[in-house]
Amino acid sequence: MxxxxxxxxxxxxxxxxxxxxxxxxxxxxxxxxxxxxxxxxxxxxxxxxxxxxxxxxxxxxxxxxxxxxxxxxxxxxxxxxxxxxxxxxxxxxxxxxxVPELRGIREVEGGIEIGSTTSFSEIRRSAAVRAAFPILAEAATMVGGWQIQNRATLGGNMANASPAGDSLPVLLALDAVVVVAGAQGLREIPYADFHIGYRRTALRPGEIVARVRLPYLPAGAFQAFRKVGTREAQAISKVVVALAGRIEEGRIAELRLAAGSVAAMPVRLRAAEEAVRGQAPGPETADLAGREAAREVTPIDDVRSTADYRRFALERVVRRMVMGIAG
Ligand SMILES: Cc1cc2nc3c(=O)[nH]c(=O)nc-3n(C[C@H](O)[C@H](O)[C@H](O)COP(=O)(O)OP(=O)(O)OC[C@H]3O[C@@H](n4cnc5c(N)ncnc54)[C@H](O)[C@@H]3O)c2cc1C
Structure with missing residues (x-):
């Protein structure tokens, strides 16, 4: 001590x-x-x-x-x-x-694992992350500025559980698994179950985030990230969106769409995901995704933005990102 x-x-x-x-x-x-x-x-x-x-x-x-x-x-x-x-x-x-076991990025069978005290600078520079999960590297470059990225950790971003945390929608879209450590040993929590309310997580007293596992996406999968802030750096998100998925035979076979700063916690946009499943990518599908996304969120007015603007921005951003799937 x-x-x-x-x-x-x-x-x-x-x-x-x-x-x-x-x-x-x-x-x-x-x-x-x-x-x-x-x-x-x-x-x-x-x-x-x-x-x-x-x-x-x-x-x-x-x-x-x-x-x-x-x-x-x-x-x-x-x-x-x-x-x-x-x-x-x-x-x-x-x-x-x-604690050395909590640090660094390593390839494991079927994916990569990132230790909870790995900094965003390490993440944005990692060749393994950039190759397999460019949206996580991109989100890392948007956290604060370089000084913040040198100190700020992925585990801190997750456990702090701000609805505006930039890495959180990315982890949702990538279907991450959180490995937590406590006196009872290690246990795994699907990231979709990690955030349970405003700044609340599924961590029990005495538990810490040990690492995060990201399963590789299948060949040909798409992924995208977009942050809307007041400026490029040192801006907390007004809206932040990440998506990942795959196309089969010209139709959207799977879409995982997640957003931050639009509800009490980072959320998967399940209605929008469901609405576009089986649809061909294109303007109508993109419009549908944007509309559904805007309908299912519960943004608030605060010092950074208004609920109306957040809903408006989310609709536009989702529409543009889903249009991007079409190539
Ligand atoms: C100027 C500035 C700009 C910022 N800009 C952004 C931004 O653009 N985007 C963004 O998302 N964030 C931003 N942040 C917030 C912050 O940098 C991030 O949330 C960062 O990832 C927190 O990590 P940390 O290691 O510093 O956490 P800490 O401050 O050390 O801890 C944060 C919380 O997490 C808990 N904790 C930390 N590690 C663990 C663990 N392994 N297990 C369990 N609990 C743990 C702590 O108890 C605490 O409650 C900014 C902060 C500042 C000061």
Whole structure:
């Protein structure tokens, strides 16, 4: 257990202190190697965050089994921008960046697996991801800017469970499987069942996201991604859409269509998927998909957009993406 004092300059964001050089460094673009960032000015004078830094998955789940209230931390790009009240409540954390089993991208039979603490920079640079799942690489390039992509992790994006998280519709469209770890061992959750409400996930107390498995798409499958924001970088989505599927004998045999920022959680657009199954791609099918998609979502007005605009944008984006299937 390492105690990080809010007023301790050595543990603030900034160049790593001399002592951290002794710790294992991650490759370029990795989210690790930096001391746990603690914003002293956001915390009451004299308050502390107690941090455990496990060096293996076994050690991590043992800590979580003993104290399920430990808050997992990865890149901290979401955690550290929460308000002072939330930070005050966060007094015990478990830093996952030193756990090797949670890092990296590897090919497995039938797909690839991405460790939860893999950063978006690593994902966008990965040849394996770009070859098989270009829409995930594309989404990774749209998360914040380069500095955020260097620290932000896929597991953090998932567990943070913002309805606007850019990778989340992609994982839905790609039919990902989440491998979670806890004191009881590993279990798998289809990604379609991972988000269960506004910022709520199927993780049980003391469980963490260990990795995500992406099954390869069949040869000739199509996939597409589109984010609508205020600008190209550093913009949270007003609407974000991903799709994947396949054509057989000139008709849409399967379409998985998913969207973010249009409901309390990222959603599959099942009515639109169903409506176009068996249809030939083209303008009428694209119109139908757009209309159904706009009908089935429940967007809200907030600081970034209005419900009306989101519905309008979703219809247009889905229509254009489904038109793109036609080639
Ligand atoms: C300036 C800025 C711009 C941003 N732009 C975007 C954007 O364009 N698109 C976008 O989607 N997001 C954006 N974000 C949000 C953020 O960068 C992402 O959600 C990021 O992926 C979070 O990952 P992290 O590793 O930093 O998570 P952290 O902040 O470390 O953790 C986030 C949450 O996940 C939990 N957690 C982390 N890892 C695990 C795990 N393995 N298992 C269980 N729980 C875990 C933590 O307890 C916490 O609740 C932005 C953030 C900032 C500050």
């Amino acid at each position: 390492r105690r990080l004092h809010a007023g301790d300059r050595d543990h603030r964001l900034g160049p790593p202190p001399a002592q951290s050089r002794a710790e294992p460094r991650r490759g370029p673009g990795g989210a690790g190697g930096q001391p746990l960032p603690v914003h002293g000015d956001l915390r009451r004078a004299g308050s502390v965050i107690a941090a455990v830094r496990p060096r293996s998955l076994d050690e991590a789940v043992r800590h979580l089994g003993e104290d399920p209230a430990l808050v997992p931390t990865a890149g901290c790009t979401d955690l550290m921008v929460r308000g002072p009240e939330a930070l005050h409540r966060m007094d015990r954390v478990i830093d996952l960046l030193g």
